[in-house]
Amino acid sequence: MAGRPDRSRPDERESAAPNAGLTPEQHRILAYASAIGPEFEFPLLVAAMGVPEEPLSEQVERLVHLGLLRERPGGEKFAFVEEEVRARTYRSLTESRLRVLHRKIAEVLEQMYPDPPPTVLEELGRHFFLGKVPEKSYRYNRRAAEQARASGEPEAAAHHFERVLVDLSTLPGDRRRERAEVAEALGDLYYSMGKFTEADRSYGEALERLGTDEPRIRAYLLLARAEIARENLDEAGAQRGALAAQELFEKVRDRLGVAQTFRVLGRLDFQRGAYRDALDENMRALEELGSVRDLRFLGRLSIDIGNAFALLGPEVRPVAIEWYERAVERLREVGDWVELARAYHNMAVALGETRPQDGLDFLERARDAGERAHDPRSVARALLSGVEMRLALGDIEEAERDNEQAGRLMERLSDALGNETVALNRGQIAERQGQWDDASVAYGQAIEACQKYNLPANESEAEFYLARLRFKTRDLDGARQAFRRAAFLGLPQARPQLAAAFEDLGRQLDEPTTGPPATSAEDEGAAADATSDGRPL
Numbered sequence: 001m002a003g004r005p006d007r008s009r010p011d012e013r014e015s016a017a018p019n020a021g022l023t024p025e026q027h028r029i030l031a032y033a034s035a036i037g038p039e040f041e042f043p044l045l046v047a048a049m050g051v052p053e054e055p056l057s058e059q060v061e062r063l064v065h066l067g068l069l070r071e072r073p074g075g076e077k078f079a080f081v082e083e084e085v086r087a088r089t090y091r092s093l094t095e096s097r098l099r100v101l102h103r104k105i106a107e108v109l110e111q112m113y114p115d116p117p118p119t120v121l122e123e124l125g126r127h128f129f130l131g132k133v134p135e136k137s138y139r140y141n142r143r144a145a146e147q148a149r150a151s152g153e154p155e156a157a158a159h160h161f162e163r164v165l166v167d168l169s170t171l172p173g174d175r176r177r178e179r180a181e182v183a184e185a186l187g188d189l190y191y192s193m194g195k196f197t198e199a200d201r202s203y204g205e206a207l208e209r210l211g212t213d214e215p216r217i218r219a220y221l222l223l224a225r226a227e228i229a230r231e232n233l234d235e236a237g238a239q240r241g242a243l244a245a246q247e248l249f250e251k252v253r254d255r256l257g258v259a260q261t262f263r264v265l266g267r268l269d270f271q272r273g274a275y276r277d278a279l280d281e282n283m284r285a286l287e288e289l290g291s292v293r294d295l296r297f298l299g300r301l302s303i304d305i306g307n308a309f310a311l312l313g314p315e316v317r318p319v320a321i322e323w324y325e326r327a328v329e330r331l332r333e334v335g336d337w338v339e340l341a342r343a344y345h346n347m348a349v350a351l352g353e354t355r356p357q358d359g360l361d362f363l364e365r366a367r368d369a370g371e372r373a374h375d376p377r378s379v380a381r382a383l384l385s386g387v388e389m390r391l392a393l394g395d396i397e398e399a400e401r402d403n404e405q406a407g408r409l410m411e412r413l414s415d416a417l418g419n420e421t422v423a424l425n426r427g428q429i430a431e432r433q434g435q436w437d438d439a440s441v442a443y444g445q446a447i448e449a450c451q452k453y454n455l456p457a458n459e460s461e462a463e464f465y466l467a468r469l470r471f472k473t474r475d476l477d478g479a480r481q482a483f484r485r486a487a488f489l490g491l492p493q494a495r496p497q498l499a500a501a502f503e504d505l506g507r508q509l510d511e512p513t514t515g516p517p518a519t520s521a522e523d524e525g526a527a528a529d530a531t532s533d534g535r536p537l
Contacts, residue, residue, distance in 0.1 A: 022066075029059055030068065034090040035101040035127075039072070039079040047108040048101075103131030110136075118147055122160075129163045138167035142182075149189065152337065154374055158189045180209040180217065187224060192338055194377040194413050196228045203228070219248035219257055226264050230271065233416055233453040238268055256297065259288040263301055270307060273457030273494045279308035296339075299330035303343050307536035310350050313496045320350050337373035341366045345382055346536040348389075353497055356389035363389075380409035380418060381537060387425045391432055400429050417458075420449035424462055431465070436473050443469065460489035464502055471505060480509050 022030070032049055033040050042060070046053050060078060063069045068085055069078050080086040093101070106127035113120045125141035145160035164182050168175045187202035203225050210218055226241030242264040249257030266281030282305045289298075306323030309316045324347040331340040344366035352359020363382045370378025383406035390399035403425045410418035427442035443466040450459035467482035483506060492499035 025059055026063060029056070029063065030085075030089045031093055031097070032101060032105070033069070033078070033080070034086045034093075035098065035130075036105055037123075038083060038086055039077060042076050042078065044105070044108060044112070047112070048105045098130065099132050101131075102127045102129075103133055106131050106133065106136070116140075118144075118151075121147065122156075125160055125163065129167070134167040134170045138164055138171060141167065145185075149185075152372060152374065154189045154193050158186055158193075161186045161189070176209045176211075177214070180206040180214070183209065184217070184221060184224075187221075191224065191228065192373065192375060194375060194415070196231055200225055200228045215248045216252045216254055216257070219245040219252070219254070222248070223257070223260055223264060230264065230268055233271075233455070235268060235272065235454065238264065242268075255288055255290060256292050256294055259285040259292075259301075260297065262288060263297075263304060266304055266308075270304070270311075272454070273460075273490055275308050275311045279305065279312070282308060295330045296334045296336050299327045299334070299336060299343070300339050302327035302330065303339065303346060303536075306343075306350075307346060310346065310536050311494075311496060314353075317350055321347060324350065337369045338375050338378060341369035341373065341375065341378035341382070342537050344369060345378070345385060348382075349385055349536055352385070352389045352392075356392040359389045360386055376409050377413055377415065377418070380406040380413070380415070383409075384418065384421045384425060388428065391428060396429065396432055399425070403429065416449065416453050417455070420446050420453070420455070420458060423449060424458075424465070427462075427465055427469075431469055431472075436469065439469055440466065456489045457494035460486045460491035460494045461498065463489065464491055464495075464498060464505075467509075468501075468505055471509065476509065479505075483509055 028049070029045070032045055036044065036048070042057070045060075046056055049056065060069065064071055064078070067081055070081050071078055090098075106124055109116070109120060109124055109127065113124075116124055121140060122144045125137060125144045128137035128140055131137075141160040141163040145157045145164060148154075148157035148160060161182055165179060165186070168179045168182065183202045183206035187199045187206065190196075190199035190202060203221050207218060207221050207225075210221075212218075222241050223245040226238045226245065229235075229237035229241060242261045246258060246261035249261060262281050262285035266278045266285065269275075269281055270278035282301060285301055286305070302323045306320040306327065309320035309323065324343055327343040328340065328347070331343055344362050348359040348362035348366060351362060363386045366382040367379050370376070370382065383402040387399045387403045387406075390396075390402065403422060406418070407422040410422055423442050423446040427439045427446065430436075430439035430442060443462050446462040447459055447466070450456070450462060463482045463486035467479045467486060470476075470479035470482060486502070487506075492502045495502075
């Protein structure tokens with residue numbers, strides 16, 4: 001017995017019946033087996049078909065000899081030799097026949113497993129769903145969803161919750177509250193997987209189901225949509241959502257909720273480079289919590305406080321690392337792997353500026369946590385941040401490999417900020433390789449992305465790299481223009497770790513008789529080390 005993903009039914013059925021030449025009883029066996037899945041246990045087939053065991057075993061044996069089925073070791077389990085045979089058999093059955101088959105299989109499974117293990121629980125949910133028995137489908141799929149969520153399998157959990165929503169739409173009674181809860185859970189799962197469009201759709205559906213009821217739940221849904229808007233670089237939408245949520249939280253006197261809105265507002269400040277404002281908002285969140293002890297939220301907030309300190313200058317970087325360590329301790333305790341990946345990532349960035357190998361070690365932990373959470377975004381971001389550390393160590397080929405791998409992930413995720421970092425990294429890699437034209441194009445792409453999404457801090461960094469590149473290639477006028485744009489956009493305040501290199505470049509540009517710096521590999525490596533930069537998330 002094995003699970004099989006639901007398959008869409010084609011509008012037009014195949015004109016020729018599969019497996020022509022078989023007896024009606026053999027066709028019936030294959031029909032039941034195809035509904036069970038690519039593999040099936042013989043006792044389940046016997047019970048579902050309701051026939052004597054010995055004649056059925058003879059027929060199954062003939063199907064084995066005909067090359068349609070094969071016996072698994074042990075003698076109690078069989079499988080289709082070719083998936084296409086099973087799929088064609090399944091597609092040849094009418095909807096009403098399939099409903100009957102799945103219902104009978106589900107009823108037998110229910111009798112065989114009164115206390116079903118995880119794999120059987122999933123099968124019960126699938127067969128009752130396809131058998132159009134919404135009461136039982138709802139019960140088993142909801143249990144399977146909760147089980148998958150607890151086991152760190154968000155994709156499986158979302159699949160079961162989607163079925164639950166379908167079942168709730170057919171069950172009697174007022175199910176609006178329940179449908180809103182399931183839609184919210186779906187939104188959380190999709191958000192954790194970086195599927196922001198699906199998450200926003202689920203949160204929107206939950207809000208629609210609630211109407212004007214449940215102001216506290218509405219506030220959390222609004223806040224969740226604000227986070228998605230922030231991730232999508234929609235600053236105005238994120239701020240509107242956060243403030244609307246804050247108003248509702250204050251009405252119901254939810255201190256944790258109010259604190260969470262301060263955190264979202266702080267993340268918006270951080271994203272646009274206002275680090276002191278971000279720190280102020282985060283401290284307001286901490287103050288609002290008072291005696292409320294929510295380790296998950298405290299862990300996430302600790303990351304954000306660490307981020308603000310990390311970008312307020314090297315003299316307070318030890319404070320940032322202390323906050324990251326607090327975050328790791330709290331998030332590990334509650335098993336929040338996505339945020340734990342972020343904590344490790346940002347600690348790696350803080351350490352990697354002066355100790356790149358230590359930074360790479362912490363990025364490895366970030367990737368491990370991201371993979372445990374099934375979160376490709378965490379994995380991609382760890383790869384991106386490791387690029388500059390690898391460049392600082394002289395590992396150019398490894399840096400290029402990681403950057404291109406991260407780029408493929410970011411494209412699939414439609415991550416605008418991630419794609420901008422990929423372009424910036426490409427510029428630095430090309431610059432280290434002496435490919436000046438390629439570097440200039442990449443920096444230009446990064447600048448264009450920053451302008452599109454209103455990211456002045458990131459744009460100032462890209463303009464600085466472009467100014468440095470143009471200075472190397474003796475384009476002094478172009479270098480001065482890019483340098484002035486970087487200064488106008490807030491460098492060195494936006495990137496304190498680049499301050500010394502920025503001021504040094506400025507002094508050289510103010511002396512027009514001074515030639516460009518030495519371009520030996522040793523000197524370029526030192527320059528790259530001096531400007532190595534990572535970005536907290």
